[in-house]
Amino acid sequence: MADEEKKEATRTDEAPAATPAAPAVPSAPAARPYGRGPGGRRPGGPGGRPGGRGEGGPRKFFRRKKVCKFCVEKIDSINYKDVRLLQQFVAERGKIVPRRLTGVCTPHQRRLTAAIKQARNIALLPFAARY
């Protein structure tokens, strides 16, 4: 019994040990130059100087890390018939929204693009909307 408890204790110790390592990863891109376009994203976490590591909540631009909708919601099939789904990734004028704005991961964007193009072909989505 006692042994088991110890094991569990060590396990719980390991789990938090892993989590502090995780924020270290997003902090690396934060060292990038600030001058990125309007679409440029700075991953979450306090952006900036290594000195200013306050816990006082979000400073400057705190941008939430974008996540791939398909990965998070576990949408497996991106079908050309699912107009509702595809429409979320099409701009007002009918353009496919780039990955850097939507946060969709590369494999899913590839499938998404193919599906949108098929939907356009059968007049479910416009090639160019409203002139």
Next chain:
Amino acid sequence: MTPAEGTGAIKEAEKKMPQQQRTYEVMFIVRPDLAEEETERVVSTVESGATAAGVAVKNVERMGKRRLAYKVRKFHDGVYVLLTVEGPGSAVAELERRLRVAEPVIKYITVRVDEEQKRLAKVKKIRDSKVRQRPQTAEAAAGSEPTPATA
């Protein structure tokens, strides 16, 4: 005539190599200004044409009248029909030719779906196995979760 030659060529191709059975989705749009029974007749002729072309019609889904995203042959609406079909590629090509010739059909698209279905089945399998593994590793609430039933 050309249609006879076309089918002849298909038969020759069939002799050369064994034809693979593949699943396709054929979606086509029928012009909207036809009466209900006429549209129905068009669908049934396409269906019989598909069997004549050498594909097995698995399912016919009438998706109803929808607004088109852009003008097609001066129509703003169209009656969408989805045909799920199984057969070799050459036969599907013949079906496409028939659709192109059919006057009331204003647009069509053929999509191969069997590989996508295979991929989806694979993903589902992997996900199911992960779901089954997770209760074992977590050791918590393994029995109470009805995961195999939902999966």
